[in-house]
Amino acid sequence: MAAPAHTMPAATGQAQTYGNYIGGEWRPAASGETFEDRSPANTDDLVGRFASSAKEDVEAAVAAAAEAADGWRRTSAVARANILHKAAEILASRQEQVGRELTREEGKTLKEGIGETGRAVQILRYFAGEAQQPSGEHYPSMNPLTLLYTVREPLGVVGVITPWNFPIAIPAWKIAPALAFGNTVVFKPASLTPLCAVRLVEALAEAGLPPGVLNLVTGSAGAVGDPLVRDPRIAGVTFTGSNAVGADLRKIAAETGAKLQLELGGKNPAIVLADADLDHALAHVVSGAMMSTGQKCTATSRAIVDRSIAAAFTERLVEKVKALKVGDPLQAETQIGPVISEDSAERIAGEVDAARQSGANLLAGGDRPSENGHGRGHFVAPTLFGDVDPASKLGQEELFGPVLGVIPVDGMDEALAVANTVRFGLSASLFTRDLGKALTFAREIQAGVVHVNSETPGAEPHVPFGGMKGSSSYSREQGKAARDFFTQTKTVYIDPPPA
Numbered sequence: 001m002a003a004p005a006h007t008m009p010a011a012t013g014q015a016q017t018y019g020n021y022i023g024g025e026w027r028p029a030a031s032g033e034t035f036e037d038r039s040p041a042n043t044d045d046l047v048g049r050f051a052s053s054a055k056e057d058v059e060a061a062v063a064a065a066a067e068a069a070d071g072w073r074r075t076s077a078v079a080r081a082n083i084l085h086k087a088a089e090i091l092a093s094r095q096e097q098v099g100r101e102l103t104r105e106e107g108k109t110l111k112e113g114i115g116e117t118g119r120a121v122q123i124l125r126y127f128a129g130e131a132q133q134p135s136g137e138h139y140p141s142m143n144p145l146t147l148l149y150t151v152r153e154p155l156g157v158v159g160v161i162t163p164w165n166f167p168i169a170i171p172a173w174k175i176a177p178a179l180a181f182g183n184t185v186v187f188k189p190a191s192l193t194p195l196c197a198v199r200l201v202e203a204l205a206e207a208g209l210p211p212g213v214l215n216l217v218t219g220s221a222g223a224v225g226d227p228l229v230r231d232p233r234i235a236g237v238t239f240t241g242s243n244a245v246g247a248d249l250r251k252i253a254a255e256t257g258a259k260l261q262l263e264l265g266g267k268n269p270a271i272v273l274a275d276a277d278l279d280h281a282l283a284h285v286v287s288g289a290m291m292s293t294g295q296k297c298t299a300t301s302r303a304i305v306d307r308s309i310a311a312a313f314t315e316r317l318v319e320k321v322k323a324l325k326v327g328d329p330l331q332a333e334t335q336i337g338p339v340i341s342e343d344s345a346e347r348i349a350g351e352v353d354a355a356r357q358s359g360a361n362l363l364a365g366g367d368r369p370s371e372n373g374h375g376r377g378h379f380v381a382p383t384l385f386g387d388v389d390p391a392s393k394l395g396q397e398e399l400f401g402p403v404l405g406v407i408p409v410d411g412m413d414e415a416l417a418v419a420n421t422v423r424f425g426l427s428a429s430l431f432t433r434d435l436g437k438a439l440t441f442a443r444e445i446q447a448g449v450v451h452v453n454s455e456t457p458g459a460e461p462h463v464p465f466g467g468m469k470g471s472s473s474y475s476r477e478q479g480k481a482a483r484d485f486f487t488q489t490k491t492v493y494i495d496p497p498p499a
């Protein structure tokens with residue numbers, strides 16, 4: 001309950017050092033080592049130092065979570081809900097501050113950082129309510145005297161591994177249902193965005209979570225994530241991130257037997273038909289592709305446009321993309337911040353160059369501006385390609401950056417065929433006024449989240465979220481679907497003793 005005992009700065013102006021949260025206490029890594037968290041907009045800005053943890057820290061956290069599991073499982077759902085409600089209020093009272101910190105450490109604009117923090121609040125509130133929903137079903141039995149029912153029980157200790165691109169919303173949407181349904185948690189956030197993780201854990205701890213119910217261990221994927229998912233006491237693992245890591249997790253979970261939930265990549269199409277409201281489609285395609293600097297697994301990366309309007313639509317796209325204001329995400333006028341890291345920026349620039357070399361038609365961007373004047377940010381210009389070959393790497397693979405390709409097609413059938421050629425199936429949009437085409441799209445598109453006349457990103461907390469094909473492990477997050485992952489079913493037959 002106490003305010004976190006983070007190490008205070010030695011002198012004002014210096015960055016603070018943050019520990020792990022294990023068994024209800026903030027403490028440094030066993031090794032005493034730390035790593036730095038720097039702003040992607042300006043690497044001179046040191047956001048904080050965080051525990052550089054290893055296997056022994058993970059073991060301590062899993063032990064604390066295992067010890068707390070029975071107590072938390074037996075805590076009433078109403079009491080669990082009350083804690084989630086209180087955490088929501090605490091986080092809501094800090095929305096501005098945490099949103100600003102989110103922007104500093106992740107690089108999305110201030111509006112997005114504050115907005116995402118509000119989204120985490122909403123998620124905490126939603127799952128506080130979910131905790132009190134019916135948790136089973138009553139069935140008739142072959143024996144009329146038998147009381148036959150099911151009840152949902154927690155998995156036990158759950159490992160939560162989260163990405164940097166939604167550094168507070170995604171942790172909230174995994175941790176809130178895990179806790180609501182009675183699991184205890186070991187949380188390993190992306191090492192690029194540990195401060196948001198600390199802020200979420202602080203809110204939950206201050207709201208009165210008993211020691212050990214939620215544990216935070218910061219550090220690298222190899223040193224923290226790996227021993228966490230291999231620990232035999234972990235009953236479930238929920239992960240959002242790359243397909244490569246997802247593939248490794250499938251192998252590990254096959255050995256440990258842990259229940260696994262994966263949310264992976266996307267190559268999301270926005271189909272624009274000739275009858276669409278083109279101003280509206282344009283705004284949504286640009287925003288879907290470029291907001292958060294294109295770093296959403298739901299971002300639009302393919303604009304599949306009817307050939308009859310493709311030239312005019314592309315011309316307007318070029319104008320819009322070129323007009324986007326790139327710069328310091330803390331400045332109100334900025335629309336596009338940096339990408340998360342220098343590695344990311346170099347990788348995206350490399351892919352853009354390779355696409356260009358192989359003959360792709362670059363229409364906007366494609367360079368690495370130093371937008372905040374001193375070249376100490378990881379900036380990539382919003383980039384647009386025209387006439388993209390749907391079978392090319394640019395047409396098939398996720399770039400995770402501000403890069404959009406236009407693919408002209410002849411009508412709805414070809415649009416759908418092209419949209420479905422990729423190995424991913426997360427989200428998809430169609431822009432049209434034709435109800436019949438909208439219905440066909442909703443039926444035929446291979447995507448877990450389908451939008452008609454709105455952009456591909458976005459996920460409301462009370463409905464299932466997740467992808468088809470290579471985009472997930474078929475499980476869904478959020479809404480009622482979260483209960484499916486974070487619980488297991490017990491079927492109970494109760495017969496009266498013989499009279």
Ligand code: UN1
Binds near residue numbers: 263458
């Ligand atoms: C959204 O579109 O607002 O990592 C959410 C991601 C997704 C979440 C997207 N799992 O980008």
